[in-house]
Amino acid sequence: LPRPTESTGKRMTTEFANIELTLIVRSLTNPRKHFNPTKLTELAASIKASGVHQPILVRPLPGSRVEETSWNSEYGQQLTRRAVLPAYEIVAGERRYRASQEAGVPTIPAMIRELTDEQVLEIQIVENLQRDDLTELEEAEGYEALMAHSQITADTVAEKIGKSRSYVFGRLKLLDLSQDSKQALRDGLIDASRALLIARIPDSALQAKALTEATRKDYQ
Secondary structure: OOOHHHOOOOOOOOEEEEEEHHHEEOOOOOOOOOOOHHHHHHHHHHHHHHOOOOOEEEEEOOHHHOOHHHEEOOOOOOOEEOOOOOOEEEEEOHHHHHHHHHHOOOEEEEEEOOOOHHHHHHHHHHHHHOOOOOOHHHHHHHHHHHHHHHOOOHHHHHHHHOOOHHHHHHHHHHHHOOHHHHHHHHOOOOOHHHHHHHHOOOOHHHHHHHHHHHOOOOOO
């Protein structure tokens, strides 16, 4: 993960602790929104057997979230005040946190750092880009978010993540796909190489025609 304080010149301190899960809340800015239920259950079984081997990263709960996180807000139920008020917000490691909840363990190892909202968002974007199960579209969206957040170019993104310039530009081009073509890529009906060919077509009607051809069983 990047060291956000390098740009500020401030020394970043990190504390380590086993924190009760009830004291932790999820971040509102984590770019990862989908978690594979099967893999989550597998991780929960591993945690139940041998614990969490890599600490998650949290920060002290920002003041702006104190009121919102003081209440239980389950759908269809009346708001009730939490018996235990959260003290930390997840910066990175939400999958391990969710699996720990599923495993029923009371605590999780964590690194605690004082981080600003800007620092949190950059860490989350870069950490999301390092996932093994990242799809091509999620990768492209991550690059776009990093460029917008940090006001940097695609060339700088390539340097930051250790990829070639052409690789990053190729991924970013996938964002030019029509919604139907994006969904076909998500569903595995076309691979990234075919998707890139379609993305290079500037007209949506022609993209739709190309998608029909690219998803034929005898496509060559």
